[in-house]
Amino acid sequence: MYGLGILKGLGVTIRHFIDTYKNDVFYGFNKGKPAEEFGVRQGTKSEGIYTVQYPDEKVAVPERFRFTPFLVVNDADHPDAPGEDWCTSCGICSKVCPPQCIWIVRGTDPATGRPVPQPEAFFIDIDICMNCGFCAEFCPFDAIKMDHDYEMSNYDRTSVNIHDKERLSKPFSYYRSIAPTTAEEEADARGGWEHTDVIKEKKKAEAAAAKAAAAAAPKPAAVPVAEATADAAPVAEAVTAPAPEASADDEEQKKAERLAKREAALARKKAKGE
Ligand code: SF4
Ligand code: SF4
Structure with a gap:
């Protein structure tokens, strides 16, 4: 119609x-x-x-919403390492970032001058970031995540929009509050709520403690050789003893049965031929 x-x-x-x-x-x-x-x-x-x-x-916004990245750090009330970075400055995020807007300076030990797994400086140019989330996807330490804060307008983009480590760092409890389901899935995959390295160290310490406890435990007493051979003798005898011979009467009976069967078969064959 x-x-x-x-x-x-x-x-x-x-x-x-x-x-x-x-x-x-x-x-x-x-x-x-x-x-x-x-x-x-x-x-x-x-x-x-x-x-x-x-x-x-x-x-x-939904849990999977992503805006700009931020760095996860320990909470201020963490018992062992308050405020410590989860980032190990491995540089994977800066390598995978399509517009190359991440800069990292690896930290060094002031005493030895050797590199340490911590970022001394970390910058993200938010004007260039396209919010793709690749950095968060590829980080092997769950140390960089996508934020829900989309209110970032300002009057000075040249200085304010390059986020430094201080601006980027947010406590783990914040990440759990904005993405509880994902945070739980990631913790399950890591084996705990802590940073991957902390969980590894704990597992190593537990394994070492278990090994030390096993070594310190009393060993079972050895069985005396004489007793062992005395116990083993009857078994050997039982194994090597010959099986009882079948009686002569049984053999004769079986032979008679076989002969009777044969006679009956011959008779049936003869009857059929006639
Ligand atoms: S945020 Fe993750 S991927 Fe990037 S440098 Fe740190 S540990 Fe590596
Ligand atoms: S969200 Fe994408 S563009 Fe932005 S810093 Fe991460 S990898 Fe780079």
């Missing part, structure tokens, strides 16, 4: 129009639950036309 498509399209528009106000009434009572509001209204179950009054209202 002519015009049916137009009517269907208008029907969809009218339904969205009604849903918009239906949702406004419903969510008007749930202003304190932005995550739930976002999940429904910006997800696959979205209904109506949805606008927030930004910056007074902000839509929660």
Whole structure:
């Protein structure tokens, strides 16, 4: 029928129009639950036309949302190494970064002058970063992650938009708060919530302690040779003893049975031939 498509399209528009106000009434009572509001209204179950009054209202971003990278460091209340970098300055992230906007200066031991697995300086030019997330994907130490903070406008891009180590560093608890599911998956893969190296050291220490405990444990007493041979003798006898011979009567009986069977078979054959 002519015009049916137009009517269907208008029907969809009218339904969205009604849903918009239906949702406004419903969510008007749930202003304190932005995550739930976002999940429904910006997800696959979205209904109506949805606008927030930004910056007074902000839509929660999904966990996998990525903006600029940041460096993970230990929390300030970490018992052993508060604020320590997770980055080992291996340089993989700077190698894989497509627009090459990461600069790293590896740290050195002041006493020996030898390189240490820590970045002395770390810069990311946020103007060049294209938020691809390759650095976070490739980091073998889960030390660089993609942030959710998208409010970075400023009046001086030449100096402010090159983020240094201090600006980039954020505690691990922050990462867990913005990406709880991913953080848990990564911790499962590493074998714990700590940095990979710390987990490795703990496992090494546990293995060494277990080995030392096994070495210190009393060994089982050796069995005296005389006792052992005395016990073993009857077994040897049992193995080497000849099997009891079948009696002569049994043999005669079996022979008679075989002969009887043979006679019967011959008789049947003879009867068939006649
Ligand atoms: S952030 Fe990761 S990949 Fe980049 S230098 Fe540090 S440890 Fe290596
Ligand atoms: S997100 Fe992509 S472009 Fe930005 S620093 Fe990481 S690898 Fe480079």
